[in-house]
């Protein structure tokens with residue numbers, strides 16, 4: 001049994017979709033970050049970094065979206081969410097690493113500027129850059145990384161639920177999706193999948 005610690009509307013949506021997609025036996029534990037629950041001792045014992053998602057597996061707790069997605073895919077091999085060759089696997093890991101370390105961090109500057117500066121004017125000044133940076137990331141993904149129809153090509157993989165977050169972040173930052181038709185088509189295809197709809201139903205606020 002796996003337990004996903006999540007907060008509604010956060011990046012925990014990606015592993016949540018994947019758990020649904022692979023038909024995992026899992027439970028959910030809500031950690032509402034708008035109430036500061038991530039900083040409370042109960043959750044700090046699970047993830048001392050104070051972030052969601054976290055996944056409790058039989059062997060221990062896994063944090064960081066790329067690692068969580070990779071683990072879910074690896075323990076549900078029959079669902080074939082991992083690319084087969086070492087090269088394709090490396091490409092998929094690079095894709096998820098880009099979403100984690102560059103794209104998500106670019107989005108975090110919108111609401112989490114206090115991580116980088118205590119100066120409230122500087123925090124406000126960071127916000128207009130978020131749309132520019134997300135648009136730049138969307139351009140890279142549209143032109144170079146998204147093979148189509150799925151992130152890695154013909155087969156849905158553990159990259160796809162993570163990529164689903166980008167248009168949601170873009171919408172929050174006021175970035176139009178229309179200039180990125182391949183990304184828009186991916187988003188629409190994701191929204192048509194029962195696993196995505198099941199996870200989204202939990203994340204409604």
Ligand SMILES: N[C@@H](CCC(=O)N[C@@H](CS)C(=O)NCC(=O)O)C(=O)O
Pocket residue numbers: 010011012033038050051052053063064065066100104112
């Ligand atoms: N690199 C981490 C980022 C996790 C992260 O920043 N999660 C956000 C929600 S999307 C969070 O928990 N924020 C709470 C906070 O900043 O206090 C991952 O990929 O799992």
